[in-house]
Amino acid sequence: MVTNSKSSQDSLLFTGAYDYLVNAITTFKIPPNSPISENKLAETLGISRTPIRQALQRLEAEGLITKSDSSRFTVSLVTxxxxxxxxxxxxxxxxxxxxxxxxxxxxxxxxxxxxxxxxxxxxxxxxxxxxxxxxxxxxxxxxxxxxxxxxxxxxxxxxxxxxxxxxxxxxxxxxxxxxxxxxxxxxxxxxxxxxxxxxxxxxxxxxxxxxxxxxxxxxxxxxxxx
The missing domain is CATH 1.20.120.530 (GntR ligand-binding domain-like)
Structure with a gap:
């Protein structure tokens, strides 16, 4: 029961972080080519970096953000x-x-x-x-x-x-x-x-x-x- 409860909570945190970032990016609150800080996001949302990192990985897979060689995320430009x-x-x-x-x-x-x-x-x-x-x-x-x-x-x-x-x-x-x-x-x-x-x-x-x-x-x- 504890494991299921924790898993559900983790899922909610990930979804919240993901939805927040999608909205911020698609409404230009975070403009193209802008850096994304895991620490600042964690502080803004009041959560740990783990769900933030998971959300960033999904957004990278979907093409909304890119990761540099130094593992820093930025909002993708579109050609x-x-x-x-x-x-x-x-x-x-x-x-x-x-x-x-x-x-x-x-x-x-x-x-x-x-x-x-x-x-x-x-x-x-x-x-x-x-x-x-x-x-x-x-x-x-x-x-x-x-x-x-x-x-x-x-x-x-x-x-x-x-x-x-x-x-x-x-x-x-x-x-x-x-x-x-x-x-x-x-x-x-x-x-x-x-x-x-x-x-x-x-x-x-x-x-x-x-x-x-x-x-x-x-x-x-x-x-x-x-």
Missing amino acids: PKEVEETCDLLQIIDTFLFIQAAKKMKKEHREELLECAKEMIVEAKNDDRDSWSKADTKFHDLIFKAADNQLMANIALIHRRKIQRFWTRSAQYESRLEVCSKEHEVLANAIANQKLDLIGPAVAEHINHMRTSILKIIGSTASMLG
Whole structure:
């Protein structure tokens, strides 16, 4: 019992550290190329370095951070080629998952998806980025759950995180949230009404807009970093 309790506690500490770092990196609270200190994180979160180290190892495997020869971690930079490749992959995976969701989603979840899209439009107009992000997360969660392919959903999530921080930043500086929200509304309507032929083009349009915005912010970030 004690062993199980300790294992559960260790898992919670690791998950907390991991979620904290993912949020900090994807929202630019820790910018690209910034060093990450295990000691400072342990002090900030009030936990030992062990779960911090475990979280860093997972983030390294997912490509969000890199480790130097001196074993120091820094937030990964992303090259234009990586953006292109990631967007190409996301377009393929999202199209598949969205079509599967359209085929399988229950009526009540279709209505919930449409409400999510409407909420995103409202929050974008209000410039409430936290509420918009929550609605966006719920939007994709509904689709992934309905599509019922956890492997592909996980692949999409991991790769989206690599460029999400730049997408979030580009949306912030180019007022893309409203346009992005309307793109989600188009997708929600196509899924809810099972218009399978409309899903591929809608995904392609959304991904290509995201690609263009991220490449712009990547260029400006590279200039700032010298």
